[in-house]
Amino acid sequence: MEHFYLHRFGPFVWEFAQGVGIRWYGLCYVLGFLVGYQLCVHLAKRHLTPLKVENVSDFITWAALFGVLLGGRLGYTLLYDFERFCREPLSIVRVWEGGMASHGGILGLVAYTYYYAWKHRVSWTGIGDGLVSAAPPGLFFVRIANFINGELYGRIASVPWAVQFPSELRERPELLEKTPFGNLAPDAVTALLREGGPDSAALEQALRTVLPPRYPSQLIEALLEGVVLFVVLWFMRTRLRVPRGVLTGTFFILYALLRIAGEQFRQPEDFNYGMPRGVFLSFFLIVIGVLFLGFALRRKVYEEALSGSVPRNSKP
Numbered sequence: 001m002e003h004f005y006l007h008r009f010g011p012f013v014w015e016f017a018q019g020v021g022i023r024w025y026g027l028c029y030v031l032g033f034l035v036g037y038q039l040c041v042h043l044a045k046r047h048l049t050p051l052k053v054e055n056v057s058d059f060i061t062w063a064a065l066f067g068v069l070l071g072g073r074l075g076y077t078l079l080y081d082f083e084r085f086c087r088e089p090l091s092i093v094r095v096w097e098g099g100m101a102s103h104g105g106i107l108g109l110v111a112y113t114y115y116y117a118w119k120h121r122v123s124w125t126g127i128g129d130g131l132v133s134a135a136p137p138g139l140f141f142v143r144i145a146n147f148i149n150g151e152l153y154g155r156i157a158s159v160p161w162a163v164q165f166p167s168e169l170r171e172r173p174e175l176l177e178k179t180p181f182g183n184l185a186p187d188a189v190t191a192l193l194r195e196g197g198p199d200s201a202a203l204e205q206a207l208r209t210v211l212p213p214r215y216p217s218q219l220i221e222a223l224l225e226g227v228v229l230f231v232v233l234w235f236m237r238t239r240l241r242v243p244r245g246v247l248t249g250t251f252f253i254l255y256a257l258l259r260i261a262g263e264q265f266r267q268p269e270d271f272n273y274g275m276p277r278g279v280f281l282s283f284f285l286i287v288i289g290v291l292f293l294g295f296a297l298r299r300k301v302y303e304e305a306l307s308g309s310v311p312r313n314s315k316p
Helices: 024-045 053-079 080-087 089-093 102-120 125-136 136-149 168-171 186-195 196-211 219-238 246-263 278-301
Strands: 013-019 020-025
Touching: 013 024, 020 024, 024 053, 024 125, 024 136, 053 080, 053 089, 053 102, 080 089, 102 125, 102 246, 102 278, 125 219, 125 246, 125 278, 136 219, 168 186, 186 196, 219 246, 246 278
Parallel strands: none
Antiparallel strands: 013 020
């Protein structure tokens, strides 16, 4: 299995001390927020969102804190890690250990944008349309971080671009026991791989004999949720005249469908009614998207058009 890529990335961009440093996970979140900010500024300048340019930075900052981070963490804790939360309530604040749910982050943004629109008396669906148009790059960067961390890996595959993930040893330590390195802790394996040298080469050869090749599902999901979703929504926002709320509804539906497609490559972690939990939760997003579309097509309120020919309308 030497023709498969053996994953050897670590969680740190730069590690100052043992367990302390700049993590890829945090850096990718920051990149997502920065790109989202620039895209929202672009939309504000073209009057394609109710936000004013001078308000974008505050909106993005609080949306990141209360929408993405708080919503994503709560979603992960309640949906995927509730038993640990019951044993260790403080685990909910250990964001540096990873553990964010995209479904929770999306619903957190819905709640925050509703509050922001109510407080500032602007269109909730108008803000939502602008936000979902700028959000997919953030999804892209987070999936890249998932790949770098070796988490959420895919199903066993034999395609030439499959990847062997040493992080699988955390769930299956018996695999390492089949090698001469059975005394190593799973986290020490990736550290030794990155160091290089004779021991590293021997460890690599041993791991290649026991680790199954898997789809790099994180990269597949990055392409679907980050690139495909962005291209569709950005084209709709900047080139088509659609009522307020249509883009938000399209985001929910298309994200859910792309997530379901991506789940076909991903190793399931939890199940609901015989379906991977990511697939099960996506059906609820489809229902929410249909409701947004129905509301939007009934009201037919528009943002200011690219050409300026579409009348302004400040109604929600």
